[in-house]
Structures are given as structure tokens and as C-alpha cells.
Amino acid sequence: MQMKPLIAIQGAMDGEVIALLEAMETYKEEKFGTYSFYIGEIDSMPLIVSRSEIGMANAAASTTILIDKYHPDLIINQGTAGGHDPNLRVFDTIIGEEIIHINSFMSPHRDKEEGMSPENWVPMHSFIREEDGRLEEKFVFKSDPELLSAARDVAGEYSRGKVVVGKIGTADFWNREIDRIEWFHQHFQTSGEEMEAYAVAQIADAFKVPFLSIRTISNSEVTDDGIEDLDTAGRYCAEFSLQVAKKIYQQESVSLSN
Numbered sequence: 001m002q003m004k005p006l007i008a009i010q011g012a013m014d015g016e017v018i019a020l021l022e023a024m025e026t027y028k029e030e031k032f033g034t035y036s037f038y039i040g041e042i043d044s045m046p047l048i049v050s051r052s053e054i055g056m057a058n059a060a061a062s063t064t065i066l067i068d069k070y071h072p073d074l075i076i077n078q079g080t081a082g083g084h085d086p087n088l089r090v091f092d093t094i095i096g097e098e099i100i101h102i103n104s105f106m107s108p109h110r111d112k113e114e115g116m117s118p119e120n121w122v123p124m125h126s127f128i129r130e131e132d133g134r135l136e137e138k139f140v141f142k143s144d145p146e147l148l149s150a151a152r153d154v155a156g157e158y159s160r161g162k163v164v165v166g167k168i169g170t171a172d173f174w175n176r177e178i179d180r181i182e183w184f185h186q187h188f189q190t191s192g193e194e195m196e197a198y199a200v201a202q203i204a205d206a207f208k209v210p211f212l213s214i215r216t217i218s219n220s221e222v223t224d225d226g227i228e229d230l231d232t233a234g235r236y237c238a239e240f241s242l243q244v245a246k247k248i249y250q251q252e253s254v255s256l257s258n
Contacts, residue, residue: 005073007245008048008066012059012196015234016079020049020242032069035062039070042242045249048072052196055172059196063203074147074210074248077200078241080233081168081192082175083220084185090225091233092161093240094191095151096168096213099141101126101198102184103171119183126202141201144210150247151212157243160216160236166191168213170198178221185222192217214241 011017017038021027024047027040035058038049048070052062059077066072081094088094105121125137148165155163169190175181184190197213204211218233219225 004045004249006046006048006071007249008050008070008072008075009238009241009245010050010052010059010063010066010075010077010196010200011079011234011238012052012054013079013230013234014051015231016238017049017051017234019235019238020047023242024049030069032065033061035065037066037070043246045246047245052077052200055195056170056199057172059199060203063200064207067203067207067209072209074144074212075200075204076147076212076214076241076245077197078214078237079194079196079216080218080230080237081194081215082181083192083217083222084169084181084190085164085166085192086220086222088164088191088217088220089161089223090217090220090227090229091236093158093163093214093216093237094166094168095148095155095163096143096197096215097148097165098167099143099197099201099213100139100167100169100188100190101171102169102188102190102193103173118180128202128206138202138205141198141205141211143201143212147210147212147244147248150251151214151244154240154243154247158236158240160240163240164191168197168215169193170195176221181221212244214244216240 216237219228
């Protein structure tokens with residue numbers, strides 16, 4: 001039996017979900033704790049819009065509630081990002097093929113007065129317990145390949161800048177030091193950074209819900225754009241994410257890999 005997927009689209013801030021709510025026009029808001037979920041339709045497509053709030057703890061809690069209460073078939077986590085790649089300008093968009101945690105490291109021992117040496121920090125992995133009880137170590141979470149393909153298919157419809165497939169770094173840290181940003185880009189090939197995607201990807205992986213990350217550059221320390229515009233970038237990303245959702249929904253059937 002062919003079934004259309006129930007899609008959830010997340011944004012951390014009002015500016016990252018407002019375009020979706022405007023497109024819905026009529027919706028029902030449900031709140032669990034401080035987390036809001038908006039249930040409605042866009043062009044006859046049932047949709048759940050989730051405002052996760054900012055940061056990894058909020059993203060993990062909100063995503064757990066989303067999966068437990070609404071059982072979406074897939075999650076699109078989208079919003080704004082700071083640029084790491086000097087070839088990406090403000091309002092360019094990243095389809096996140098891979099998501100890494102850029103705030104989880106182990107430092108080697110250094111004696112008092114020896115200072116800090118971030119270049120020697122070692123990335124720490126997340127641990128996912130599989131159904132058979134095994135612990136699996138993960139440093140990278142990957143977007144679902146079917147969802148990634150759908151995003152690629154509609155990339156040409158984005159007119160606000162270019163669309164690239166890249167790696168997104170997540171941290172509860174807003175990096176403005178150019179040397180540190182360049183270090184992440186050089187060592188981990190990050191295209192941009194934000195504060196939620198890795199936590200969402202980890203929870204989605206634990207519950208076997210296919211996941212896709214999309215981010216629009218709102219500011220960059222490594223270009224000469226001189227722009228910091230989270231609201232506009234948030235709107236552009238939401239509009240593009242909606243096109244991706246429609247592409248997925250309009251397919252006769254979607255084979256989602258877990």
C-alpha cells in the first residue's frame with residue numbers, strides 16, 4: 001500500500017518558522033512544556049511545524065516530544081547558520097549531507113601554566129545503543145539519502161543564492177574567531193555552523209526516523225558580505241524547505257531508509 005509521508009519541519013526561532021505558518025494560514029497550536037507544535041496543511045499536504053527553541057538541549061527535548069506525540073515519517077530540521085566556507089555568501093543554502101558536533105572534544109593533559117592547545121583536541125563520539133544492546137559510536141550523522149535526493153532535485157528552484165551539499169557543524173557556541181572557524185573548515189570540511197541539527201539527528205537516529213538538515217547562511221566572518229540577517233535567512237530557508245517537503249509529498253511513494 002502506497003502512503004504519503006507525514007512530514008515535520010523544525011525551526012528554532014520565530015523567524016525560522018514564520019514563513020511556514022503564513023503558508024499554513026489556519027493551524028492548531030499545541031504546547032508541551034515550552035515547546036510549540038503547529039498542525040495544519042499547506043496545499044493539501046498535512047504538516048507539523050515545530051519551534052524547537054535554540055540550542056542542543058532544547059532541540060533534543062523538542063524532537064523527542066515531536067516523535068512521541070506525532071509520529072512523523074520524516075523530519076526536516078532547517079534554519080539559519082554562520083558560514084565556514086569562504087566560497088559561500090550570505091543567503092546561500094547548505095543541504096546538510098553530514099552533521100558533526102563541533103563542541104565535543106577531549107583535550108590531552110597539559111600541566112598548569114602550559115596553556116591551551118585546541119589544535120590537539122580530539123573529537124569525542126556520541127553513543128547510540130542499538131536494539132540488540134550494542135553501543136555504536138558516531139561522530140557524524142548523515143541525512144537520509146532519499147530526502148537528500150529530493151532536496152537536490154529542487155535546488156534549482158532556490159533563487160536567493162546558490163545551493164550546495166555540505167557538512168554542518170553544531171555547537172552551543174557562536175564562533176566569531178576567524179582562526180577557529182578556518183580550523184573547523186580545514187580539519188572537518190564544515191560549510192557552516194548552527195546550534196540544533198546534531199541533537200536532532202541523534203534523536204532521530206535513536207528512534208529510526210529519517211532526517212534531513214537544511215541551513216541558509218545568515219552571517220559569515222570569512223567573507224566580506226558585511227550582513228547579519230537571521231530573519232531574512234530564516235524565511236528563505238523555510239521557503240526552500242517547504243519546496244523540499246512538497247517534492248517528497250508529491251512523489252507517489254517514498255521509500256525511507258532507516
